[in-house]
Amino acid sequence: MKRRFNLLPVLIVAALFIFLNAYILSGLATIITSKLLIPTFWIFIACLVISLIVTIQRVRGSGGMDKYFQIAVHLFLIVFAGELIFALFLLIGDIYRLILGITSNFQPEGFHWLARSTYWVDFALIMFALTILLFIYGITRGKYAYRVIKHTLYFDDLPQNFDGFTLTQISDVHAGSFTNPKAVQKGIDLINAQKSDLFVFTGDLVNNASSEIVPYIGHFSQIKAPHGQYSVLGNHDYGDYVKWPTEADKIKNLQQLKAYHADLGFKLLLDEHVELSKNGEKIILAGVENWGIGFGERGDLKKAI
Structure with a gap:
């Protein structure tokens, strides 16, 4: 209806x-x-x-x-x-x-x-x-004025070997809005300069079409972290904001975008989790599909954990 x-x-x-x-x-x-x-x-x-x-x-x-x-x-x-x-x-x-x-x-x-x-x-x-x-x-120019904001998180049950564990998180790349590859590279260099233990990307790799990220695969695939690079999807990644010729085209676009995450070296977490180990101790990293009222309620946190 x-x-x-x-x-x-x-x-x-x-x-x-x-x-x-x-x-x-x-x-x-x-x-x-x-x-x-x-x-x-x-x-x-x-x-x-x-x-x-x-x-x-x-x-x-x-x-x-x-x-x-x-x-x-x-x-x-x-x-x-x-x-x-x-x-x-x-x-x-x-x-x-x-x-x-x-x-x-x-x-x-x-x-x-x-x-x-x-x-x-x-x-x-x-x-x-x-x-x-x-x-x-x-x-x-301002969209390329990247800066690092540092936060310290505290957990009562954090394993001792993960004390001081660092991660770098970025979000909302919206690759279709980029026009300056050299400026994008400066952002990649800034990410790698943090030398974090873990890298996470938290959604909206593109505006709508998976092809938007293609010119920048060589840039984002340079991001490396000892404990891996992980990602999730954002509301824009599903292609909900444009009209596709057929539903099959929309599904194909999403599947292609998921493949591009792999090309970037990102492990895409779709309502699932992974264990991160350090000196015999472990923590859980969970990733859910996008969830937001009015923005697609797809994620299942219980399933992810």
């Missing part, structure tokens, strides 16, 4: 989006007096939304996220983030004007609503531009 499509959330989001842009337009009108402002602004917003919808629909039927999809999504997110910041500073200015207006009610001349300060709108526009620049940096 198919789940009924609920139109109400879509209408609410659309109404909020239109209101946000109308509010932003009112701020821009403070510093831009051209008659072309209103039509130009709404045409730009319409093109932004239409391009996003079209590319999403195209990707759903193609089986993969191509560069056009990434451009459309990134452009929308960049502009939307900038709009939120612009609207926030605009709102701060309007609240300040409202407070001044209320306090003016106690003055002899009575209540009066102050006009928006062009300087404050200019400042909001500067913050809009800075937000866009930061997002562009994050999308183009």
